[in-house]
Amino acid sequence: MKIRESGMPEQDYWDSFFETGSILDKLGVTSACGDLVEFGCGYGTFTVPAAQRISGTVRALDLEAEMLQATNALASVSGVDNIELLLRDFVADGSGLPDQSADYAMLFNILHVEEPVALLREAYRNLSAGGHLGIIHWNHDEQTPRGPPLSMRPRPEQCRAWAEEAGFEMAGEILDLPPYHYGLLLVRVG
Numbered sequence: 001m002k003i004r005e006s007g008m009p010e011q012d013y014w015d016s017f018f019e020t021g022s023i024l025d026k027l028g029v030t031s032a033c034g035d036l037v038e039f040g041c042g043y044g045t046f047t048v049p050a051a052q053r054i055s056g057t058v059r060a061l062d063l064e065a066e067m068l069q070a071t072n073a074l075a076s077v078s079g080v081d082n083i084e085l086l087l088r089d090f091v092a093d094g095s096g097l098p099d100q101s102a103d104y105a106m107l108f109n110i111l112h113v114e115e116p117v118a119l120l121r122e123a124y125r126n127l128s129a130g131g132h133l134g135i136i137h138w139n140h141d142e143q144t145p146r147g148p149p150l151s152m153r154p155r156p157e158q159c160r161a162w163a164e165e166a167g168f169e170m171a172g173e174i175l176d177l178p179p180y181h182y183g184l185l186l187v188r189v190g
Ligand SMILES: C[S@@+](CC[C@H](N)C(=O)[O-])C[C@H]1O[C@@H](n2cnc3c(N)ncnc32)[C@H](O)[C@@H]1O
Pocket: 001, 002, 003, 005, 006, 007, 008, 039, 040, 041, 042, 043, 044, 045, 046, 061, 062, 063, 064, 067, 088, 089, 090, 091, 092, 107, 108, 109, 110
């Protein structure tokens, strides 16, 4: 089931909303990361830069073949070959990945999903002990140029509460990711 309000505008417009390198720096996506899973890769805006940083493989999930094709095209022109593209409805069917098979999980711009704690529990299941979860979402501000309606747009404190309900612990302060986003870095401790 496609997440509500998760359609994408034109790729160049979408990409203009993010300082991608700074966001990945602040969220600890570095060469110290092994394998990474991304729930909803979209155009590959973060997938490809993450793959360029980590030592392992990015498993990029999306239920839109068109999004996986765009990510694949971006990977090709960037000379990146450590991305595994997986056509998957992770809301209906989960990630399909084994327990504790990733060191990092990215939930970027998708936590307005109908059942956020269920999705966070799936990310938790996928992560090894000590593995990290990065969340970003649109600021709760009607001036942002895109993003889900404010009525369904979670605030950072809400994301934190949901993630803690799923078993995560905060691994730093809530982050400002200008111009339009905030972020959280969490950890699976046990
Ligand atoms: C708002 S976009 C965010 C893309 C990317 N995370 C980013 O921040 O650039 C959400 C993506 O999730 C995908 N998506 C929505 N529901 C999904 C589901 N149930 N299973 C897999 N992918 C889904 C959409 O196709 C879309 O590519």
